[in-house]
Amino acid sequence: MTKEKNISYPQPMLSSVDYDNLGVDFFSLTSLEYGALQNCSDFLEKLEEALLSAKMVQIPEMVVVHLCCYLGATTTIYNQDKSRDLEPEINNLLRRHAELSLSKFNHYLLNSNANTQSLLLNRLKEDTPGSIVVQTLRLGRIIMDMMENLSNSRSSLLKKQKDLICPQNEFFVFLIPLVNEQHEKWQEYLDGVSINHAINQLTIQIGWLVGYFSYLDRKPDTNSYLEYCLPCIPLYMDHTNKLLQAMLAGGQILTSIQQLSINDEEPIDDVVIDDIETASLLNEIWELSQKTHSELPPATTKFQKEAAIFQAGLEKLVVELISEHMEIKILYMSIFYFWFTLDAPLRGIPYESLNKLSPFEEMGNIITLIRKTTFELPDPEFSPNVKILNSKLQSLKSKLPAPEDLDNVPQDRVECQSTRVNTAIHTLTSDYLKQDYHPEVIANVLFSQWLRLSVLYGVSEQEWQKMNHYFVEILTAVRSYIPTILLRNDLSKI
Known part of the structure; x- marks a missing residue:
């Protein structure tokens, strides 16, 4: 020495x-x-x-x-x-x-x-x-x-x-x-x-x-x-502090859009602040978001830190894709697909059987299960800040363009956007898996992000907060369901 x-x-x-x-x-x-x-x-x-x-x-x-x-x-x-x-x-x-x-x-x-x-x-x-x-x-x-x-x-x-x-x-x-x-x-x-x-x-x-x-x-x-x-x-x-704040946000897409548009003073194309009422609402959401995030415990374990880092990366990507005018439903379906094909093998479905499944046919069953599980759980008691934030975010949603059904979108546009979205999500998840992030971390965050996008399809902010509160219970129910898909489809004999 x-x-x-x-x-x-x-x-x-x-x-x-x-x-x-x-x-x-x-x-x-x-x-x-x-x-x-x-x-x-x-x-x-x-x-x-x-x-x-x-x-x-x-x-x-x-x-x-x-x-x-x-x-x-x-x-x-x-x-x-x-x-x-x-x-x-x-x-x-x-x-x-x-x-x-x-x-x-x-x-x-x-x-x-x-x-x-x-x-x-x-x-x-x-x-x-x-x-x-x-x-x-x-x-x-x-x-x-x-x-x-x-x-x-x-x-x-x-x-x-x-x-x-x-x-x-x-x-x-x-x-x-x-x-x-x-x-x-x-x-x-x-x-x-x-x-x-x-x-x-x-x-x-x-x-x-x-x-x-x-x-x-x-x-x-x-x-x-x-x-x-x-x-x-x-x-x-x-820059890093903003990224850490995004990690604490736990996948709140609407809040992320607001954060990027106000703090960087570069409004995203899909969010046009064209009146005093909307601008005031965004500022109120940001202040409430900061208060609610401060109530969250910090990530301490390696698993939690990996989840927080990947969550921030995925959330940033989703906001970027929204700013490129990608259809929300394409994002919604793509994230579900990548979650399902990553999570199913972790629940015992062999890859050769997975290739014969249609993930989107299972999406409706999984949505029904999530709604049933959430409904049967008792309503949690939210802090006053969360309750007010829910109300403000619900108001903000009414000012955003409603996501179109893909039946009303030209087929060539659907194909082009699907390629862009699928490539972006595949690249992001592959990058983190190459860094030895646990596959279950990636799967959990994809599932959480998919749930979060449901607020743009009729799920209220209050319902989302309940789903987020009982995320572990919902994830457990879904994980228990996935192995039964083999039996229903009798794929084990194929």
């Missing part, structure tokens, strides 16, 4: 961070530095995969921008509602260490040559805290290799690249699961020590990368990097 030096990291640091006491028990500065290096390395590996898929190249400034987006997301997931309190401290910490890094590299290496570089590099290492120089050089090499790989994979015949940032859908698909996994590891490793230590070291590491690349570019200061990097931290704090 590398011997830790007496040179300390400069103060001040983030709130609740104290490097002087690291190593008193078992967690050392070396562990903290290595953890930050590994986190950055894992992020860059995932980023490279996404950029390769998008056929995008990068320059050092934009790679560091992505790292700052990652820092913003990490801060929010680790601290949630307190992340914005850390923003000024993070900005100051990153700027200070970027400037320190540049000054150190310039002081020791700016005028070095092949004969003196090794000696001067050792002196630089000795005159800096911990192993930060070694870590920075390793990350710099990873970034340079990544940029070379991206450049080599991009055909010269392709059109000029328009975007500099990784496409947001692809970015968040790998970012949120990665940061959640890293968070769990830090909580275990730190064992009660403030999680801000991890954010602190990640900020320092990114700052040193800024200084290092500024030195390589022979920049007089770090401003050319920081002017791009620093604004991304609060931006991705906010």
